[in-house]
Each structure stands twice: as structure tokens, then as C-alpha cells.
Amino acid sequence: RKIGYAIVGLGSYATRQIMPNFAGCEHARIVALVSGTPAKLDSYGAEYGIPKTHRYSYADFDRIRDNPDIDAVYIILPNSLHAEYAIRAAQAGKHVMCEKPMATSVADCQAMIAASRKAGKKLMIGYRSRFEPYNRLAIDLVRGGHVGPTRLITAEHGFPIKPDQWRLDKPLSGGGSMMDIGIYSLNAARYLTGEEPVEVTAVESTDRADPRFRTVEDRISFLLRFPSGVIADCISSYSTGHNSYRIHGTQGWIGMEPATPYAGQSMTIRKNGVTAPRTPPAPAKNQFAAQLDHLAECILTDKTPIVPGEEGLADMRVIEAIYQSAAQGRSVRIGA
Ligand code: NAD
Structure with a gap:
């Protein structure tokens, strides 16, 4: 089984580096998109074959809870938004990959770790x-x-x-x-x-x-x-x-x-x-595919990622x- 990722934030890093590299993954695939721009949901949705039922706005974000195809959420937003979306993703029962810097304060990093732990889900930082x-x-x-x-x-x-x-x-x-x-x-x-x-x-x-x-x-x-x-x-x-x-x-x-x-x-x-x-x-595999596959393998085999939330907190x-x-x-x- 391949782990399904929802990509949150369709900016430069998400669309130019991360999304194209799912093609080189063995254990991970893109299954959903989250964006505030409907035109991006349409164009990237079509490009990556994501059905309309799997395209979300930020207002809709919490509905990912009801989508069993989404195992993990990859947060690629401006830094100060990482904590909010990581916590909401954990509360929706999803594993989280979050870009660096993990958040903008030690307190937010701790809250993200606590939310993932409470949900019994993995949290990994994008230290490619x-x-x-x-x-x-x-x-x-x-x-x-x-x-x-x-x-x-x-x-x-x-x-x-x-x-x-x-x-x-x-x-x-x-x-x-x-x-x-x-x-x-x-x-x-x-x-x-x-x-x-x-x-x-x-x-x-x-x-x-x-x-x-x-x-x-x-x-x-x-x-x-x-x-x-x-x-x-x-x-x-x-x-x-x-x-x-x-x-x-x-x-x-x-x-x-x-x-x-x-x-x-x-x-x-x-x-x-x-x-x-x-x-x-x-x-x-290149570093991007290897990073995406690592979280997927950790989910499939119940292991802790080599760059968990604690690594982002330490930085x-x-x-x-x-x-x-x-x-x-x-x-x-x-x-x-
Ligand atoms: P970007 O500006 O290209 O993309 C950010 C996206 O967030 C945009 O699509 C924007 O529309 C969206 N967004 C949602 N809410 C927003 C709001 N309130 N204000 C502004 N934008 C909002 O930025 P990026 O370069 O893709 O960076 C995104 C994250 O990825 C950052 O945390 C950055 O540090 C990280 N990043 C990591 C690497 C790496 O090599 N690991 C490289 C680049 C960026």
C-alpha cells in the first residue's frame, strides 16, 4: 500500500520541488490538495489526477478527517502557519510532514509535538x-x-x-x-x-x-x-x-x-x-523522494522518523x- 499525502499550500516549494518528486517514490503518492486559490486547485488537480472530492480550501481543511485516502498531510505554508495546520491535521487523525523551520517559537513546536502524540500520529520535519x-x-x-x-x-x-x-x-x-x-x-x-x-x-x-x-x-x-x-x-x-x-x-x-x-x-x-x-x-532516489518515502515507511512499519518534531524543536x-x-x-x- 502507498501512503496518501495531502499537500497544504501550493506555492513554489510545493509545486516545483515536492509534488513532481512523488513520481520517484515507492511508498508515497499525492491524493489531495489544499489551497486558498481555486485556480491552483483546478490546474494542479488536473495535472496530478486529484478528483474534485479531494481538493480542499483552508476553510474546508478539517474535512480531511472524513477522507480515508489521506494518511498524511505535508504542510508547505509560510512559517507562522505551520503550527496551526499541523495541530489541526493531527486533530483530524492525520500524520504530519512539516516544512522547516518547524514553527516560529519553541512553544509552538511543543504544542505541535503534543498534538501529534495525543493523536497517536507521526510528526516529521522536512530536513531533506x-x-x-x-x-x-x-x-x-x-x-x-x-x-x-x-x-x-x-x-x-x-x-x-x-x-x-x-x-x-x-x-x-x-x-x-x-x-x-x-x-x-x-x-x-x-x-x-x-x-x-x-x-x-x-x-x-x-x-x-x-x-x-x-x-x-x-x-x-x-x-x-x-x-x-x-x-x-x-x-x-x-x-x-x-x-x-x-x-x-x-x-x-x-x-x-x-x-x-x-x-x-x-x-x-x-x-x-x-x-x-x-x-x-x-x-x-533523490533527497525529495527519499524524504517523502521515509515518513511513509515510518507510518507503515510504526517507526519514529529520523527527523521527528523533536528535531525541529531542538533547532x-x-x-x-x-x-x-x-x-x-x-x-x-x-x-x-
Ligand atoms: P511560497 O510563498 O512560494 O508558498 C507559500 C504558499 O502559502 C503560497 O502558495 C501562498 O499562497 C500560501 N499561503 C497560504 N496562506 C498564506 C498567507 N496567510 N500568507 C501568505 N501565503 C499564504 O513559499 P515557499 O518557498 O514554498 O515556502 C513555504 C514553506 O516551505 C516555508 O516554510 C519554507 O521555509 C519552506 N521551504 C523549504 C525548502 C526546503 O528546501 N526544505 C525550500 C523552500 C521553502
């Missing part, structure tokens, strides 16, 4: 890099000590943001570059070490005269200190382009640039004075500490 072969290889190499014990990580993510979009409107985005793209630097530092940071020091710089940055931040540089002593030096930016990380061990480094795009990752390793590229075996705890550190001009301890 965990299903991407270069990032998986990087994790294996780093944790296996390929370049010696890790001492430092650098991670940089950013892009020059275009004006006039919900990402620049704090009530919808919850914040600026950190919520959107900086989270990739943070998440990578956490998945590469397999540790939770205990302290963060952040510096923010934003030109408030730039009309893009009236309500959200532009650049944040943040340092994470991990229990093992690893330091991660991370960049988040809405005005400069970055997509890389490098793990420095005592015998060399493992570099990824680009590290987390939709395709085209590249890895270089320097070990004992020799620098060489490294390529993982070609995957059977959000650090993001709140990063904002606090930047605002107060001091280091902030996490989990103390």
Missing part, C-alpha cells in the same frame, strides 16, 4: 539534507573519525533575498535569514556532531534603511559550543550568497560546497596533506538563544 547522499556520507565520515576527532566546523548559508515577499514580513516568517536559510548552518552543525550545543554567541547586522529589512534581520554570525568542545562558526545571510560547510579534524578537513542545494553537492577531503574530491554512490531552541544573544550582546547558555 538528511536524505541526501553527500550529507549522509559527510555524517558517516565525520562520526567515524575519518579526519580525526572534530575540533571546528564552519557552516555558511545565505542568498540575496528579493523584496516583497512573506519571508520579509515577521508575523508570517517569524524572523529573517536565520529562520529561512541560517537554519541549514545550525542544523548541519548539529547533525555533523550529533550533539546539542550548550552555548551560543551571536552578532547581528541589519541595514534597517533597506526596505527588505523593516521587520526581519539580514545577517547573523553565530558561534556554537558543543559538549565535546567542538566549536561551530556559522553564518546566516539575506544579502550575500553562501552554501557550504567544512568539518576540521586533527588530521585534515571534509568540505562541502555547495552543501545543501536541491542538487549538485560537491565534497572535497583533505587528509594527511592530500586534497581530493569524494563522491558517494549514486542514490536510487528552534537554539534559534531563540541566537536571537537572545544577538539582542543582549552576550553569550547565552542553552538547556541550563
Whole structure:
């Protein structure tokens, strides 16, 4: 049996990246669409063969409860709407896949986890890099000590943001570059070490005269200190382009640039004075299909996803500490 997904929000990421990749899935299929725009329901409904009975508006959303074809709901809305729809989906008896950032506060993440738990349903966050072969290889190499014990990580993510979009409107985005793209630097530092940071020091710089940055931040540089002593030096930016990380061990480094795009990752390793590229075996499925299939397999075999709600909550705890550190001009301890 294939798990049936309802796609909530027919914007750019949903229609260009997620929906086309169901074609490569073994265990997942699209069965329903949710949108506030009737013309999108018509055109994507026709394209994906979704009958009119399986097309919903936001006002109708709770009726998904009565549709047994829908096993899971994939929430691909502006960030501040994730919590509401994840909770309503759980209350309708559905499993949830939710885009990153999971929500815009620790409290909302906790409420989402509680709702899924109460409903006895799965909750997974769309951290697609965990299903991407270069990032998986990087994790294996780093944790296996390929370049010696890790001492430092650098991670940089950013892009020059275009004006006039919900990402620049704090009530919808919850914040600026950190919520959107900086989270990739943070998440990578956490998945590469397999540790939770205990302290963060952040510096923010934003030109408030730039009309893009009236309500959200532009650049944040943040340092994470991990229990093992690893330091991660991370960049988040809405005005400069970055997509890389490098793990420095005592015998060399493992570099990824680009590290987390939709395709085209590249890895270089320097070990004992020799620098060489490294390529993982070609995957059977791309990261999008693998992510969609992972939740489906977890539902079919009653397992916990490798990126459950707790993973989104862990990032959000650090993001709140990063904002606090930047605002107060001091280091902030996490989990103390
Ligand atoms: P988008 O603007 O292209 O799409 C958002 C959709 O939400 C639009 O169709 C819009 O009509 C709809 N919407 C519903 N209610 C809305 C409201 N009140 N205000 C504004 N829009 C509303 O955005 P996107 O790039 O598709 O991002 C959606 C989510 O996906 C975000 O959480 C984003 O962080 C995430 N995302 C993840 C990745 C990834 O690689 N994992 C990539 C892009 C986006």
C-alpha cells in the first residue's frame, strides 16, 4: 500500500520541488490538495489526477478527517502557519510532514509535538539534507573519525533575498535569514556532531534603511559550543550568497560546497596533506523522494522518523538563544 499525502499550500516549494518528486517514490503518492486559490486547485488537480472530492480550501481543511485516502498531510505554508495546520491535521487523525523551520517559537513546536502524540500520529520535519547522499556520507565520515576527532566546523548559508515577499514580513516568517536559510548552518552543525550545543554567541547586522529589512534581520554570525568542545562558526545571510560547510579534524578537513542545494553537492577531503574530491554512490532516489518515502515507511512499519518534531524543536531552541544573544550582546547558555 502507498501512503496518501495531502499537500497544504501550493506555492513554489510545493509545486516545483515536492509534488513532481512523488513520481520517484515507492511508498508515497499525492491524493489531495489544499489551497486558498481555486485556480491552483483546478490546474494542479488536473495535472496530478486529484478528483474534485479531494481538493480542499483552508476553510474546508478539517474535512480531511472524513477522507480515508489521506494518511498524511505535508504542510508547505509560510512559517507562522505551520503550527496551526499541523495541530489541526493531527486533530483530524492525520500524520504530519512539516516544512522547516518547524514553527516560529519553541512553544509552538511543543504544542505541535503534543498534538501529534495525543493523536497517536507521526510528526516529521522536512530536513531533506538528511536524505541526501553527500550529507549522509559527510555524517558517516565525520562520526567515524575519518579526519580525526572534530575540533571546528564552519557552516555558511545565505542568498540575496528579493523584496516583497512573506519571508520579509515577521508575523508570517517569524524572523529573517536565520529562520529561512541560517537554519541549514545550525542544523548541519548539529547533525555533523550529533550533539546539542550548550552555548551560543551571536552578532547581528541589519541595514534597517533597506526596505527588505523593516521587520526581519539580514545577517547573523553565530558561534556554537558543543559538549565535546567542538566549536561551530556559522553564518546566516539575506544579502550575500553562501552554501557550504567544512568539518576540521586533527588530521585534515571534509568540505562541502555547495552543501545543501536541491542538487549538485560537491565534497572535497583533505587528509594527511592530500586534497581530493569524494563522491558517494549514486542514490536510487533523490533527497525529495527519499524524504517523502521515509515518513511513509515510518507510518507503515510504526517507526519514529529520523527527523521527528523533536528535531525541529531542538533547532528552534537554539534559534531563540541566537536571537537572545544577538539582542543582549552576550553569550547565552542553552538547556541550563
Ligand atoms: P511560497 O510563498 O512560494 O508558498 C507559500 C504558499 O502559502 C503560497 O502558495 C501562498 O499562497 C500560501 N499561503 C497560504 N496562506 C498564506 C498567507 N496567510 N500568507 C501568505 N501565503 C499564504 O513559499 P515557499 O518557498 O514554498 O515556502 C513555504 C514553506 O516551505 C516555508 O516554510 C519554507 O521555509 C519552506 N521551504 C523549504 C525548502 C526546503 O528546501 N526544505 C525550500 C523552500 C521553502
